[in-house]
Amino acid sequence: MYLFLNESFPSGFQWATSSESFKVEGGWAEGGKGETIWDRFGHEHKVLNNQTADLACDSFHKVDYDTYLLRGLQVDTYQFSLSWARIFPSGHKDTQSEEGVLYYHKLIDALIESGIQPVVTLYHWDLPQALQDHGGWTNQSTVEAFKDYADFCFSRFGDRVKTWNTLSSPWVVSHAGYGTGKHPPEIKDYVVASYQATHNMLKSHAEAWHVYNNKYRKTQGGQVGIALNSDWAEPVDPSRPEDIAAADRYLQFMLGWFAHPIFVNGDYPAILKTQIEQKRAECPHSAPAVLPVFTHDESQRIHGTADFFGLNHYTSRLVNHSDGGCTPGPQGVGDFQAHVDPSWPSTASDWIYSSPWGLRRLLNYISIEYLNITKVPVYITGNGMPSEYSVDTLEDTGRIKYMRSYINEALKAIIEDGVDVQRFTVQSLMDGFEGQQGYSERFGLHHVNFEDPDRPRTPKMKKHAMIYNIHSHYNAYHSSHLSAVPYDRPRNCIVCIVA
Secondary structure, eight states, X not given: OOXXXXXXXXXXXXXXXXXXXXXXXXXXXXGGOOOBHHHHHHXXXXXXXXXXXXXXXXGGGOHHHHHHHHHHHTOSEEEEEOOHHHHXXXXXXXXOOHHHHHHHHHHHHHHHHTTOEEEEEEESSOOBHHHHTTTGGGSTHHHHXXXXXXXXXXXXXXXXXXXXXXXXXXXXXXXXXXXXXXXXXXXXXXXXXXXXXXXXXXXXXXXHHHHIIIIIHHHHOOEEEEEEEOOEEEESSTTXXXXXXXXXXXXIIXXXXXXXXXXXXXXXXXXXXXXXXXXXXXXXXSOSOOOOOOOHHHHHHHTTOOSSEEEEOOOEEEEEEOOOTTOOSHHXXXXXEEEOOTTSOBOSSSSOBOOTHHHXXXXXXXXXXXXXXXXXXXXXXXXXXXXXXXXXXXXXXXXXXXHHHHHHHHHHHHHTTOXXXXXXXXXXXXXXXXXXXTTSEEOOSEEEOTTSTTOOEEEOOOTTOOOOOHHHHHHHHOSTTGGGSOOOSSOOOHHHHHO
16 A cells, blocks of 8 residues: 655755757747757658657747746746757857857746746757767767857856756667667667767766866856666565566666766676676677777766766666577666566556656665765656546646655655655656657646647646636736736646645
């Protein structure tokens, strides 16, 4: 039976919601913005129902509208990602779109005027296509390009932005972009490319952190970290040492692949390296994985490059030992199989199942595995679930149950376990373009009508709450001084969900 902890979050705890550039901005070719790999993917009709992110939520033209929604949620912070190609259309500093820069200036200023802290992610999956044409994250030159991009963003926005995520869910980029090829750039190479992409993303993260640390920290006083995604892995049979070890390998091949170099010793986890070397010995004619090696200087440069531990977490898996043979990919190389319990509530996503207890266990694992020496806080940078477009998303009782349970498990980790969690970010502010699934999966706290070119937003409410179209209310008050106008009831605030 699920036990609910009736306690309060610590004073100063921060509530946030989020969005990602390619999922909400639209304006895909406006203001000199360059093409991204997700633009190309959509235009090549590789998304459900041939949908694209060309207009998305039209947030590029709706800064005041989106800020108005955020005031209604009563959040402390808003986490959003920048579009690299909107600032540097080619991905390089010799091309710059001032109109793109002005868009982010306007958004940041609007947030601050509303008393909301901007939390900025430099990269959430939408690589400039021009960089991908030269190998993308598998090309060492992308490291230098990212460093220049980060430097520029710190210099332009860092006087107001005090929290930065360098990358968000980089494992998904390595796994789905360069491993399975299900995401753009559709590289199906889990032997070499996936590991090389991770290698260069880790170096890119470190370079960005050092740029901030050396050039901006003293005057701007902010912090830089990375938002890593991870499931929780529970042994199928906790009494079997083989399953316990397999569950640990699952975590090392997902979370440890990125976290260990940053938070432990500047290198990949020993178990990951040992497992890959063992497979190379077992499979001399078809090595299933080639892990790059950091130089001594690279390891030193990567280690310790995070002022907080960002965590994106949505679900759990039951894991058992299984001989993967010479098959590339985490399960083959890692010798494990992952399952879900059929009793876990499902969602619109085929990979997200509600298992809230996994968040508490993962937070404790992170605290012990990565933060026992370097004491930095944990920020939950993403948690949420999608609902089906076909159901009554305005009632949204499934999401409320999911969020209440996960938030309460974070509270247990804080109150009962002493884990230093300081922020909880709900994904997301509004429905958006969800990659391959287009607009069919709805993560938003606000429903977006993608059939209407004006993209009106409607708060999703608790059951039996009055349905209220905020779009008409917004338009009624829209003026040059909208930031002073309150968001009237009924409110779909995050604090209300917790209550």
